[in-house]
Amino acid sequence: MSMPQEHDYIGLSEPLPSEKSSDKTTAAAAASNVERNGVFSLKETELRLGLPGSEAPERKGGVGIGIGIGIGVSLFGKDESKCVKSGAKRGFSDAINGAGKWGLSINGGSEVDLGQKGGVNVSAVKREIPPLEERKNEAAAAANTAPASKAQVVGWPPIRSFRKNTLATNTPKKDDVGGNSGTGTSCLYVKVSMDGAPYLRKIDLKTYCSYTEISSALEKMFSCFTIGQCGQGLAAKENISESHLMDLLHGSEYVLTYEDKDGDWMLVGDVPWEMFTDSCRRLRIMKGSDAIGLGMADDVQKHNIFDRALIFVTLICAAPRTMQKCKSQN
Amino acid sequence: MDQDHKKLKESPFPCEGLEKVLSFIDSHKDRSSASLVCKDWYDAERWTRSKLFIGNCYSVSPEIVARRFPKIKSVRLKGKPRFSDFNLLPQDWGANVHAWLVMFAKVYPSLEELRLKRMTVSDESLDLLARSFPGFKALSLSSCDGFTDEGLKAIATHCRTLTELDIADSVTVDIGGGWLSCFPEGFASLEILNFASLQCEVSFDALERLVSRCRALRVLKVNESINLEQLQRLLVQVPHLTGLGTGSFMQELTPRQYEGVQSAFSNCKNLQVLSGLWDATSLYLPLVYGACASLTFLNLSEADLRSGELAKFLPHCTSLRRLWVIDTVGDKGLEAVGLSCPLLEELRVFPIDPYDLDNRQGVTEVGFLAVSRGCPNLNYVLYFCRKMTNDAVATIVQNCPDFTHFRLCIMNPGEPDHLTNEPMDEAFGAVSKTCTKLRRLSVSGLLTDMAFEYIGKFAKNLETLSVAFAGSSDRGMQCVLEGCPKLRKLEIRDCLFGNAALLSGLDKYETMRSLWMSACNLTIKGCRLLAKEMPRLNVEVIQDEWSDETHANKVYVYRSLAGPRQDAPPFVLTLGGEDI
Numbered sequence: 001m002s003m004p005q006e007h008d009y010i011g012l013s014e015p016l017p018s019e020k021s022s023d024k025t026t027a028a029a030a031a032s033n034v035e036r037n038g039v040f041s042l043k044e045t046e047l048r049l050g051l052p053g054s055e056a057p058e059r060k061g062g063v064g065i066g067i068g069i070g071i072g073v074s075l076f077g078k079d080e081s082k083c084v085k086s087g088a089k090r091g092f093s094d095a096i097n098g099a100g101k102w103g104l105s106i107n108g109g110s111e112v113d114l115g116q117k118g119g120v121n122v123s124a125v126k127r128e129i130p131p132l133e134e135r136k137n138e139a140a141a142a143a144n145t146a147p148a149s150k151a152q153v154v155g156w157p158p159i160r161s162f163r164k165n166t167l168a169t170n171t172p173k174k175d176d177v178g179g180n181s182g183t184g185t186s187c188l189y190v191k192v193s194m195d196g197a198p199y200l201r202k203i204d205l206k207t208y209c210s211y212t213e214i215s216s217a218l219e220k221m222f223s224c225f226t227i228g229q230c231g232q233g234l235a236a237k238e239n240i241s242e243s244h245l246m247d248l249l250h251g252s253e254y255v256l257t258y259e260d261k262d263g264d265w266m267l268v269g270d271v272p273w274e275m276f277t278d279s280c281r282r283l284r285i286m287k288g289s290d291a292i293g294l295g296m297a298d299d300v301q302k303h304n305i306f307d308r309a310l311i312f313v314t315l316i317c318a319a320p321r322t323m324q325k326c327k328s329q330n
Numbered sequence: 331m332d333q334d335h336k337k338l339k340e341s342p343f344p345c346e347g348l349e350k351v352l353s354f355i356d357s358h359k360d361r362s363s364a365s366l367v368c369k370d371w372y373d374a375e376r377w378t379r380s381k382l383f384i385g386n387c388y389s390v391s392p393e394i395v396a397r398r399f400p401k402i403k404s405v406r407l408k409g410k411p412r413f414s415d416f417n418l419l420p421q422d423w424g425a426n427v428h429a430w431l432v433m434f435a436k437v438y439p440s441l442e443e444l445r446l447k448r449m450t451v452s453d454e455s456l457d458l459l460a461r462s463f464p465g466f467k468a469l470s471l472s473s474c475d476g477f478t479d480e481g482l483k484a485i486a487t488h489c490r491t492l493t494e495l496d497i498a499d500s501v502t503v504d505i506g507g508g509w510l511s512c513f514p515e516g517f518a519s520l521e522i523l524n525f526a527s528l529q530c531e532v533s534f535d536a537l538e539r540l541v542s543r544c545r546a547l548r549v550l551k552v553n554e555s556i557n558l559e560q561l562q563r564l565l566v567q568v569p570h571l572t573g574l575g576t577g578s579f580m581q582e583l584t585p586r587q588y589e590g591v592q593s594a595f596s597n598c599k600n601l602q603v604l605s606g607l608w609d610a611t612s613l614y615l616p617l618v619y620g621a622c623a624s625l626t627f628l629n630l631s632e633a634d635l636r637s638g639e640l641a642k643f644l645p646h647c648t649s650l651r652r653l654w655v656i657d658t659v660g661d662k663g664l665e666a667v668g669l670s671c672p673l674l675e676e677l678r679v680f681p682i683d684p685y686d687l688d689n690r691q692g693v694t695e696v697g698f699l700a701v702s703r704g705c706p707n708l709n710y711v712l713y714f715c716r717k718m719t720n721d722a723v724a725t726i727v728q729n730c731p732d733f734t735h736f737r738l739c740i741m742n743p744g745e746p747d748h749l750t751n752e753p754m755d756e757a758f759g760a761v762s763k764t765c766t767k768l769r770r771l772s773v774s775g776l777l778t779d780m781a782f783e784y785i786g787k788f789a790k791n792l793e794t795l796s797v798a799f800a801g802s803s804d805r806g807m808q809c810v811l812e813g814c815p816k817l818r819k820l821e822i823r824d825c826l827f828g829n830a831a832l833l834s835g836l837d838k839y840e841t842m843r844s845l846w847m848s849a850c851n852l853t854i855k856g857c858r859l860l861a862k863e864m865p866r867l868n869v870e871v872i873q874d875e876w877s878d879e880t881h882a883n884k885v886y887v888y889r890s891l892a893g894p895r896q897d898a899p900p901f902v903l904t905l906g907g908e909d910i
Contacts, residue, residue, distance in 0.1 A: 121474075153824070155416030156798065157714060157741045159684045160473075162501045162527055163631065193580045202529070261687070 144250035194222055195254070205277045211269050215256070224287065258288045339777075348374040351370045358383040376829075380404060385843050387425055387449065389869065391791060391892035404468075404829025405430075409449035411846045411886055413821055418848055419882065420874065422899050426459070427898075435462035443494075445470040456481030460488035468494035468522075477502055477676070479530065482509035490514075491548075491906035494522040507532035507555070510540070518543040524551040526575045526606060531555040554608045558583060558591050558617070565594040574621075579614045579633075588617070590648070594830045596620030598822035603628035604875065608688035612639045619646040627652040631680050637662035644670035652676040654907035657692040659713060664697030668704025677701055679750035681741065684714070694748075702729035709767075710735040717748040718775060723757035723902045733765040742798035743824070746776040753777055759784035762792075769816075772796040782806035786813025794819040804831035813834035821846040829856030832885075836860065839867050844888035852882040860887065861905035868894055871903040 196266050203221070208214040256268040259282040268276065269285070348697045352374050355361055358381065365375040381404040384390060395402075409425025415572050421870040434441050441463045451474050459466070466489050469734070471477075477500075485495065486509050507530035513520075520540065525532070532555060535827070542546060552561070557578030583591065598621040607615070610633040625647045635643070640655065640663040650671045655663065657679050667674065679697075683690040694717040702708060708730040718740050727733065738757075746752055754775035761768065762784045769791055773781060777800035785792065786809035793816050801807065807827040811819070811834055819842065828851035839845055839860075854871060861869040871877070872884035894904040 153743065155413065155418045155823075156743065157681065157739055158413075158414050158416045158497065158796075158798075159681070159714075161417075163680055182806060191609075193578075195582055204858045 114117055190258075190282055192218060192283040192285070194223070195287045201300070204285075205280060210273055211276075218283075218285070254285050254287060256283065258283050342603050345370065345374055346745055349378045351855075353378045356381065356665035363472075363796070368516075371550040382406065384408065386725045386888055386897055387427075387430070387514075387890065389843070389888060389890045392430050396433050396893055400437070402434075403440060404443035404445075405434065405438075405441065406445040407449060410450070411821065411844060411849065412518050412819075413823065413846055419824070420872065420901060421898075423821070423872070423902065424897055424899065425456075425896065426452070427895065428452060428455045431455050431458050431462070434852040435674055437462060440465055442466060443468040443470075445472070446474050447472040449474050449480070450476040450841060451863045452476045453478055453481035454486070454881055456486040456553065460484040465491055467491055468496075470494065470496040470498065471500045472496075472498045479505040479507065479509045480526045483512045486510065486512035487514070490508060490517065492517075493519050495520065496522055496524040498524055498527075498530060499527050501529070518545070520544040521546045522549040522573075523547065524549065524575065526551040526553050534560050537568070537887045538563055543593070544568075547571065548837075549603070552577045552604060553608075554555060554578045554794050554857065555579045558614065560745060562587075562591045562594040566597060570600055572600050572645075573695040574601055574605035574606070576604075576608075576618075579610040579617075580608070583612075583614070592617050592620065595692075599624070601625055605628040605632070607633040609633070610635070612636075612642075613821060615639060622646040624649055626650060629654045631678070634658040634682050635663070636660070637666065641670075643668035643795040647671070649671075650690040652710075654678040654680070656680050656682050658682050658690075659693075660691065661693055661697035661700065666692060667698040668700040671705055673707060674701070674705035675707050677708060678712040679714055680712075683716040684741065686716070686741070689692050692716055694895055698722065702726040706730055707732065707773035709733055712737040712739075712743060712772075714739045716745070718743050718745075718751065718754065718757065718791070719747045719749050719752060719759070720748075723754075724760035727764040731764050732767060733761065734767050736761050736765065736768060736771040737770065737796070738774055739772060740775040743774075744776045745774075747815050753780070755784065757779040759788070762788035766791065768792055770794040773800060774798060776800075777806075778802040779806040782809040786810050789814055790815055793817060795821070797822045797825060799824045801827060803868070804828055804834070807831035808834040817841075822843075822848070822850060823847040827852050828847050829853060830858070832856055832860060836863055839864060839887055840889050842889070844886065846884075846886050848884040849876070851884075852885055853880045854903075855880070856884050857882050857885055858905050866890065869905040870895075871905060872896070873901045874904060 107185070189204055191202055203214075203217065207215075208217065257265050258268050258276070258280045259265055260279040261281060268280075271279075348371065352361070352364060352371075355364060357464045361375055361379055362854055365372045365412065376398050377400065378398050380401060380870055382395065382399060382402045383406045384395070385408050385529060387407050387409045394898075407427065407430060408425075410419055410423060413419065414423070416484075424449060427446060434444075435458060436535075439462070442465055444459065445468070451469060455825070456477055457480075459469070461484075469492070470484060470490075472907075482497075483494070484506075485838070505528065507528075510525075510532040513536070521544070523540075523544075530553070531552075532616075533557065537552070537556070537561075540565050541550065541760070543616055550564065550568065551573065552564070553573060554577055557566075558581045559579070559581060561576055564573075575647070595618050602624060604618065604621065604625055604627070607630060610630075610799070615633075615635070622643075624651055628647055630640075634656045636658055637660045644650070644666055646651075648668075651673055653671060653674060653676070654666060655667075655678070659679075664679070681694055683692070693713070695717050697716070698713055698715070698718075699722050709732045711733065712735075716740075718738065723738070727736075745752055745754075748759075754773075755778055757775070758773050758777070758781045761771065766788050768782045768885055771785065771789065771792060771794070772866055773785075773796070778800045780802060782805075785795070792814045793811060795814070795817065799819075804827055807822070810820070811831075817838070823846075825845065825847075831850075832847070832852055833856065835845070845892060857869050857871055861867065866889060868886075868888055868890045870886045871882045874883055876883040892905065895902070
């Protein structure tokens with residue numbers, strides 16, 4: 001996502017890149033669509049689960065899914081705790097396999113095939129959508145331009161780069177910490193943490209194009225580090241036999257989650273990739289038991305997620321335990 | 331004639347006496363005054379100065395410094411203009427410390443301290459530093475760039491008497507953490523270690539051993555790679571710390587671990603400064619409560635807390651003087667500050683969402699007002715918000731008239747008073763009028779020339795002024811230049827001030843350290859005129875994609891004894907006023 005080279009201090013003469021505006025305009029369009037239909041009621045904000053193919057009762061029009069997926073779901077809005085919220089609830093593997101199907105359904109019109117592996121119909125509309133629209137119009141009116149999204153001025157507001165690390169931001173072209181961002185590209189750094197691992201990593205979401213890519217990168221990142229930590233790398237690797245891995249696989253379960261713009265924790269893989277990179281602020285590789293708060297439990301039983309856990313999850317399960325084993329062996 | 335001359339020389343006040351007296355004077359401003367009394371005093375002063383402060387590395391050359399001061403042990407050197415922090419300066423603009431180090435190595439072999447701000451420091455320079463000064467003690471790199479772990483390795487390996495290594499706010503490329511392991515086994519002199527801003531993973535073993543050896547360690551600020559459990563192990567070694575920067579709080583602790591960490595914190599009875607706290611949430615924040623009784627500075631700018639979390643935290647910090655938070659605490663959180671921190675002198679509120687991508691509310695005038703009511707000793711504020719009113723600011727400065735630093739950043743450029751829709755002129759007028767001790771001011775919001783009239787008329791102690799997206803005519807800038815006698819630094823961006831404004835300060839700029847103007851209405855011709863009239867100023871035009879043959883998009887003007895820079899890159903045009 002490239003930043004507009006905007007220097008007009010009146011403010012808003014260049015629209016944000018298309019992905020972002022399509023995201024917002026879609027939401028706005030969808031929201032106004034809903035409003036026009038006169039159906040913006042609490043019922044619409046209700047989050048429901050359902051098996052694939054089942055139609056959530058009383059859904060109006062076809063706007064539900066596109067909006068829900070596009071924006072993320074927030075049933076209660078923000079609150080003090082950072083606990084994981086009800087979100088779209090599917091196993092990571094399902095999400096990855098089904099991801100391809102989501103690429104198109106943003107037009108708010110048609111029903112979408114949720115993929116054969118199962119999933120959830122989400123027919124919820126984010127309550128905050130109308131305010132977004134209003135705010136956009138306010139800003140536009142104030143700036144006396146066509147309703148464009150907020151343009152970003154280089155070096156404004158005057159915040160040091162290192163402070164931007166609390167939140168993933170689109171850094172403007174020249175904002176490269178070490179000269180690495182290249183020309184014409186920006187970075188989208190997010191923190192990745194793993195329960196039980198002693199550190200955080202930062203990755204640039206812009207360097208990945210799909211969920212599969214990011215999952216294998218994370219796999220390498222976390223497994224290599226933790227395995228390398230015990231003993232002297234290679235020697236340690238030899239200590240980890242396949243049987244160990246298999247033991248650990250069945251021991252526990254990790255899923256990849258992310259914190260979106262609203263501070264809600266969602267399972268990774270439910271939204272189209274571009275939307276994910278737009279709204280993802282932080283990643284967390286979470287223990288499966290904690291992810292039950294995401295409502296996975298029932299689905300897990302139904303769809304046999306354990307069997308379809310990805311390899312990277314396996315290796316990462318191995319990591320903390322392996323460290324302990326290595327330490328005792330050394 | 332010769333007899334008289336001799337009498338003059340045998341003054342009743344021998345040089346040695348004068349030197350002894352002057353050796354007690356620390357402040358460089360006082361020393362500067364002393365040196366201007368007469369030649370004797372100038373000489374006595376230069377022989378006794380051991381601490382050197384250079385606010386603009388280009389205002390003077392290493393050669394001039396070497397000639398004047400023979401015995402320097404401590405150097406503080408600042409380089410780039412402040413707006414380089416916000417990426418307004420191209421890389422490779424300059425402020426490279428190397429030439430200075432080469433001179434120091436030759437002339438000041440007993441150099442002990444080097445404190446750099448906004449300078450480029452290469453690995454080669456760090457290596458030179460490490461090898462050239464056998465008694466070297468303290469290195470502080472604030473907002474510096476250009477080095478990697480190789481340079482740090484050199485420092486760790488060769489500086490045997492190092493007491494301070496502080497890499498505050500210097501963010502480099504992702505570097506390795508191997509440097510920490512390079513401190514030799516016998517090395518035990520460290521008192522201050524700060525690598526909080528480095529994105530590297532250090533060997534915890536090496537860190538633990540280092541900490542256990544350095545019994546005099548008083549300040550330890552680790553980076554995010556250190557987790558709570560590791561932090562505990564460090565704390566039990568050095569419970570006497572006065573300054574602590576924690577690592578990441580994002581870790582799951584068993585109940586036993588939780589108790590361990592909590593008890594380690596509770597044993598830190600001398601803590602005055604606490605920072606770090608990455609990803610601290612309500613779950614683990616209470617771990618630090620036991621260490622906060624004597625805390626005077628709490629830096630929560632890496633922990634996006636909500637109002638409730640802050641409200642629970644603050645009552646444990648009864649001695650708090652300085653507080654940095656993120657605006658996720660909201661106005662409600664600031665109300666808690668007003669209630670719990672009566673001794674507060676400094677407040678900084680940083681935005682979590684500076685580009686307004688997520689439409690977050692942040693803080694408003696309500697929070698600021700609440701703090702001002704509860705904290706009458708407030709003298710330093712840095713406040714990022716999206717909404718403010720003139721009335722609120724006027725009330726705030728009535729409550730807290732002792733502001734010396736008032737930095738208000740209303741993040742939307744040109745934003746008016748959100749209740750009356752008027753410009754924010756009256757707000758800054760109130761600040762200028764009421765806060766007679768004001769030394770530093772950053773203005774924002776919709777501002778006409780009126781605001782600058784107020785500033786010029788009332789802010790008689792103002793030294794630093796930062797302006798963005800403001801003013802209605804050249805007169806605005808002129809008011810400030812003519813009205814503020816103590817002005818030293820003026821930085822302006824995205825205003826419509828033009829050549830007339832620039833030239834109205836002809837007599838002023840030599841009394842100032844520097845002037846920065848970017849995205850204003852200056853032309854090369856105007857800058858050349860300034861350069862021609864004032865030959866002892868360096869008038870630099872930095873050319874970028876918005877410059878052309880006439881428009882000078884980034885202009886940096888500063889007084890200098892050293893003449894035009896020898897190391898200016900091709901995109902920096904130093905104007906000499908040759909052809910008008």
